[in-house]
Amino acid sequence: MDRRIYGGSAVIHLFLFFSVLIFSAASALSKNQSPSSGSSQINxxxxxVALLDSRYTELAELVEKALLLQTLEDAVGRHNITIFAPRNEALERDLDPEFKRFLLEPGNLKSLQTLLMFHIIPNRVGSNQWPSEESGRVKHHTLGNDQVHLSNGQGKKMVDLAEIIRPDDLTRPDGLIHGIERLLIPRSVQEDFNRRRSLQSISAVLPEGAPEVDPRTNRLKKPAAPVPAGSPPALPIQSAMAPGPSLAPAPAPGPGGKQHHFDGEAQVKDFIHTLLHYGGYNEMADILVNLTSLATEMGRLVSEGYVLTVLAPNDEAMAKLTTDQLSEPGAPEQIVYYHIIPEYQTEESMYNSVRRFGKVKFDTLRFPHKVAAKEADGSVKFGDGEKSAYLFDPDIYTDGRISVQGIDGVLFPQEEEVVESVKKPVKKIVQPRRGKLLEVACSMLGAFGKDTYLSKCR
Known part of the structure; x- marks a missing residue:
């Protein structure tokens, strides 16, 4: 009986011993794990926390929009970090609006994250650890797997091209923040923005129609042969022009064609700059660029392969235009259209033409009106009467596609005079009608051959 009780007490003591041992092991294990679990939490x-509550509100807002808080918390849990924070003005006013719009688009979240990680170094670099001028530039890897270079020159601490304006602005046990004057942009983000701006990454596929079958042969029609570079356009220039004011509120640029062998926009911009530098033709340049969209239209026509000759009135001639002549809808466009010839003419070619043929009429973009030219006083005279103008400044600009000739007057098409044919009244000779009795008498005398006796019967 006593042995049975003693054995039971031994089992109880053994059970209590193992319970205490397991409890102590579990408590020791929990103590060992508590530092690691607490390290992942941000205090x-x-x-x-200092960044989110600091003066760098624009950067903190971008970090939240880029969904980088969890990534940065994990980085801080592993090692110290150094943040280069641009000032708010660099992100508000100094940043290109198109670039900022590009960063905030939902489809460009990866570029925004790369840009922000480019401002963070996964180690602690204080101002006292900055490289000296003798040591040169020191390379550091960023959280975005890029590289930044720290340097010191002329008493300024630099990170790439940005100056450190607030060194050690915020220091904490797990990192510090330096204030910089401008935003750091990695090359990869800049390339993404350039591709986006040039529409290379979002270019649409040109739709093509279904193949056509020749009903005579039941075979596919062969596509047209490619147009060689520099060949003249197939359409007349009137068909390629944008609709005028009579069809639209303003002459908008028409759709571009497939063949762009020439940079018409650059050529038009070049000749407008030439007009401004030449002097005396500022009003004409102002009408082409500001008052109308004709500069864009001319650039598109030149890109399509057309050639143009511009008869540019000087400022003295443009000053004579009245308000009534310019106030009507589409009046400036119609005036300029009449001064553009869809041919390439120089001062020499026009003078030789009028010397050889006398009076020459050139087509204009103001279809169907033509401008007349003739030789006068050893020069070329355009128009007739008071609305005429002389070739004043020859060959202001000639590049093989656009020719600009200065004239001393504004040309207007001649109004067609409507001549109404006046019908002259025609006098009708009305012979007096003979009476019935006289006709009977004449017929009776005629039967006997005696009708000549009466003059009325003749």
């Missing part, structure tokens, strides 16, 4: 003294 109030973290550099990330």
């Amino acid at each position: 109030s003294n973290s550099v990330l």
